[in-house]
Amino acid sequence: MAEIIKRLPALPAERALRVISGRWKAVILYHLFDRPKRLSELKRLVPAISQKVLIQQLREMEEHGLVHREIFRQVPPRVDYSATPLGLSLEPVLLALCQWGQRHADALNERDLVADCVIRPRGGRATAAEAPEL
Numbered sequence: 001m002a003e004i005i006k007r008l009p010a011l012p013a014e015r016a017l018r019v020i021s022g023r024w025k026a027v028i029l030y031h032l033f034d035r036p037k038r039l040s041e042l043k044r045l046v047p048a049i050s051q052k053v054l055i056q057q058l059r060e061m062e063e064h065g066l067v068h069r070e071i072f073r074q075v076p077p078r079v080d081y082s083a084t085p086l087g088l089s090l091e092p093v094l095l096a097l098c099q100w101g102q103r104h105a106d107a108l109n110e111r112d113l114v115a116d117c118v119i120r121p122r123g124g125r126a127t128a129a130e131a132p133e134l
Helices: 002-007 012-020 025-032 039-045 051-063 091-107
Strands: 067-072 078-083
Touching (some): 012 091, 025 039, 025 051, 025 078, 025 091, 039 078, 051 067
């Protein structure tokens, strides 16, 4: 763990961006907000990602304390991935980034090119979240 911390920047904002940067990390974490998932389920939810990259991104998030991997000793072996409390604390941050992305698209007249921000209540169904007025 100390080796990873040494590689992370000292500036808090830069550190936060480094931990969540990566093409798929936010998407993977989003899918883990509501409940643990198996690798095959994550792959199904994010079909554009290769299995190699999915595993790499999960390992990086595990190293940074955002994701927990639980191995069940059974035949065949089962592995579940879940967001840690630290990972779950990024939910409002990712929602704020999503809402900012919508405002950015609006400002560039590209609103029809972006999706709605969706929050998933833990264990519940997804609902659209409204971006706050500025």
